[in-house]
Amino acid sequence: MIERELGKQLLGIDLNMGCPMPKIAGNGDGCALMQNSTLAGRIVEQTVRAVTVPVTVKFRKGWDEAHQNAAEFAKICEQNGAVALTIHGRTREQLYAGEADRACMAEVKRAVKIPVFANGDVHSGASALETLAETGCDGVMIGRAALGDPFLFAEIQAALAGQAYRKPSPEQRREIALRHASMALEQKGPHAMIELRKHLAFYARGERGASKLRVRINACKTLADLKEIWPEHGLGADDAP
Structure with missing residues (x-):
């Protein structure tokens, strides 16, 4: 139905299994799906079967510090047809506090063969380069850092190309x-x-x-x-x- 309505405008579907907000995770959706990997796998599989566009999945480090299953979750997503993954290096319990765990991102990258994008604490060209170097990920995903700063993407592109960047006036x-x-x-x-x-x-x-x-x-x-x-x-x- 979505493909019929959007046609060529639909380039892909990204399943957000990383949302930590209570109104989402508290309803069994978002990051709560990391506690039910069987259901999460079925959702990925059925979505892949239902569409012809690429299906990707975003998720977190885990539910809390005692339940960290990002690498295992990544494998399940890959096995069920996801073509790329985005890993946010915080648990649901952390929300957006503390630092994103780059070691976790690196572990996810090593666990699968499909492309992996690192997410969390990427707010400048320098932080993007550091994240890629430490995690080995294929790219970075920008979220809250782009609010009010759409210029950030140009800054990161310049950093990746080794070029100087002038901040906007x-x-x-x-x-x-x-x-x-x-x-x-x-x-x-x-x-x-x-x-x-x-x-x-x-x-x-x-x-x-x-x-x-x-x-x-x-x-x-x-x-x-x-x-x-x-x-x-x-x-x-x-x-x-």
Whole structure:
């Protein structure tokens, strides 16, 4: 059904068996599936049978420190037809606290023959290179670090190519934030501004007067409001908190 509806827009299906949030894992989904590897394997198998596009799986280090089964879980996913895996180096219990375990990522990579992507604490070109070097993984997956920083992908590409990278100016950050807002509003309508507020606030990180700018963003109702409260040349001394 999904393939019929999306057609060529559907490039693949990624099964998220790593979500740690209580409303998901508490319902037996997400990372909770790591506690039921038989069911997880059947889900992968049935998904692979139902579609013609590649099926990948994302999962975590395990449920908690006493139940770490990432390598075994990776093998089950591979055996049931997954063509690639993403391993987040924290347990469900950790949520996003502490450091991602690169040794666990390396163990998963050694356990299977299909490509493995490392996820967790990749927030710069340097951290991407370190993660790849320590884990032997085939690539990295970026999650929360990209919030308000879509430039991160270019930074990592430059690092992989051994090239210098120049961070975006405040003007460039503003331009992309406004483009982000414009595209979301065009697609979802005026009500999208409420959802956008939390995302746009991330773009303010590092700006002079960022805390005041975030307060102003949360009061925006239209794209015109956003343009007005976010000066073209950044916040001046009079605007800084």
